[in-house]
Amino acid sequence: MSIHRYFDRFGGAYVAEVLRRPLEELDEAFAAAMADRAFLAELDTLRADFIGRPTPLLHAANASRENGGAQIYIKMEGLAHTGAHKINNAIAQALLAKRMGKTRIIAETGAGQHGLATASACARLGLECTVYMGEVDVRRQQPNVAAMELYGATVVPVLSGSRTLKDAINEAMRDWAASFADTHYLIGSALGPAPFPDMVRTFQSVIGLETEAQAAEKGLKIDALVACVGGGSNAIGFFSPFIDRASPRLIGAEAGGVGPATGENAVRMTGTAASDGIIHGYKSRFLVDSDGQVAETRSISAGLDYPGIGPQLAALGESGRIEFTGISDSDALDAVKFFARTEGVIFALESAHAGAAALAEAGKLPKDAVVIVNMSGRGDKDIFITSPVFRPVQWRDFLKAELERLESGMDIHVFGGKK
Numbered sequence: 001m002s003i004h005r006y007f008d009r010f011g012g013a014y015v016a017e018v019l020r021r022p023l024e025e026l027d028e029a030f031a032a033a034m035a036d037r038a039f040l041a042e043l044d045t046l047r048a049d050f051i052g053r054p055t056p057l058l059h060a061a062n063a064s065r066e067n068g069g070a071q072i073y074i075k076m077e078g079l080a081h082t083g084a085h086k087i088n089n090a091i092a093q094a095l096l097a098k099r100m101g102k103t104r105i106i107a108e109t110g111a112g113q114h115g116l117a118t119a120s121a122c123a124r125l126g127l128e129c130t131v132y133m134g135e136v137d138v139r140r141q142q143p144n145v146a147a148m149e150l151y152g153a154t155v156v157p158v159l160s161g162s163r164t165l166k167d168a169i170n171e172a173m174r175d176w177a178a179s180f181a182d183t184h185y186l187i188g189s190a191l192g193p194a195p196f197p198d199m200v201r202t203f204q205s206v207i208g209l210e211t212e213a214q215a216a217e218k219g220l221k222i223d224a225l226v227a228c229v230g231g232g233s234n235a236i237g238f239f240s241p242f243i244d245r246a247s248p249r250l251i252g253a254e255a256g257g258v259g260p261a262t263g264e265n266a267v268r269m270t271g272t273a274a275s276d277g278i279i280h281g282y283k284s285r286f287l288v289d290s291d292g293q294v295a296e297t298r299s300i301s302a303g304l305d306y307p308g309i310g311p312q313l314a315a316l317g318e319s320g321r322i323e324f325t326g327i328s329d330s331d332a333l334d335a336v337k338f339f340a341r342t343e344g345v346i347f348a349l350e351s352a353h354a355g356a357a358a359l360a361e362a363g364k365l366p367k368d369a370v371v372i373v374n375m376s377g378r379g380d381k382d383i384f385i386t387s388p389v390f391r392p393v394q395w396r397d398f399l400k401a402e403l404e405r406l407e408s409g410m411d412i413h414v415f416g417g418k419k
């Protein structure tokens with residue numbers, strides 16, 4: 001029974017008894033779907049027509065020249081529908097859930113990208129959607145909440161614990177235990193109880209498979225692949241076709257935040273603060289406090305601000321196949337500015353961690369070497385975080401003017417004479 005599957009000592013399915021059968025059913029349905037030509041053909045059509053795949057592989061010639069060293073290529077996942085790689089997994093799991101006869105999807109989200117992708121996939125496939133989100137995240141990610149509601153999803157603010165992602169996960173698990181007969185829990189990263197890490201990797205491997213084909217088409221010999229690592233779905237999908245080979249080098253960028261102390265970052269593989277733990281249904285490396293409780297983390301990028309890491313990445317990090325590096329908030333912000341100016345491409349803050357790591361690696365390599373960075377998402381969503389940093393005065397003036405306009409009762413956004 002594959003829900004006992006491990007990656008070295010990480011992984012497994014540590015759930016309440018009531019959820020063991022639903023996980024086994026999911027595992028069986030996943031295996032059957034992957035062997036069913038009709039399912040794969042429908043998924044391929046959705047990838048092409050709904051997500052907009054394949055995403056391009058862009059030669060960042062200007063950035064490479066200015067940075068010095070290796071040629072940098074960007075896998076443009078941010079051009080995928082809803083702005084990030086999360087949709088690759090969301091649409092595939094939603095399609096699988098529908099095949100299993102489920103009518104309702106639940107998900108949890110921190111930054112909102114996974115919630116957005118799930119809500120969009122559910123709208124497309126005609127599934128009911130409920131997204132759990134910590135109350136703190138609901139407040140700071142209003143644009144994504146508004147978009148999820150526009151897609152028809154119900155966003156449920158979670159008021160327990162620190163009212164962030166980990167509490168939203170607990171709430172989603174609780175819902176699933178009571179609702180699995182008609183409901184699928186759509187996990188958004190390569191973590192959680194088995195079979196989720198395998199399933200999410202499989203659905204995200206489209207990134208790596210396309211990259212391999214596009215690099216071959218361009219006649220490139222890849223020296224290194226670089227991806228950011230929150231829970232780990234974009235990284236494991238990007239790396240997956242290459243894991244069992246000796247090359248290229250695989251580099252994972254974690255959130256170094258503002259410093260090395262607990263609570264100042266979200267580094268599970270590079271710092272000294274993480275230890276083995278069993279949380280949210282799987283065994284991996286987690287940041288914990290001195291009481292052994294899940295620690296508070298910190299990163300400028302909400303998508304990397306998670307205390308755990310997918311079990312396969314933890315195993316591959318320990319074996320040395322994947323090299324990890326911690327990137328600070330300020331280096332990530334510099335990378336956003338650098339790629340925007342040199343290439344006309346705005347990286348999401350998460351992906352900018354990979355961008356910064358790619359610049360550092362490429363700088364050490366010769367001009368004919370090739371480094372490919374996965375731009376897991378584009379940065380439009382971060383405007384509320386980057387604007388106060390990049391343009392503080394103009395941003396404050398804009399917000400003040402908007403507030404004054406709202407409070408004065410004047411509504412410039414009236415269409416066709418109707419409010």
Ligand SMILES: Cc1ncc(COP(=O)(O)O)c(C=O)c1O
Nearest residue numbers: 113230231232233234303350377
């Ligand atoms: C653009 C982007 N990149 C990366 C991540 C991190 O997730 P993962 O590590 O599962 O790819 C997120 C999560 O929200 C994201 O929105």
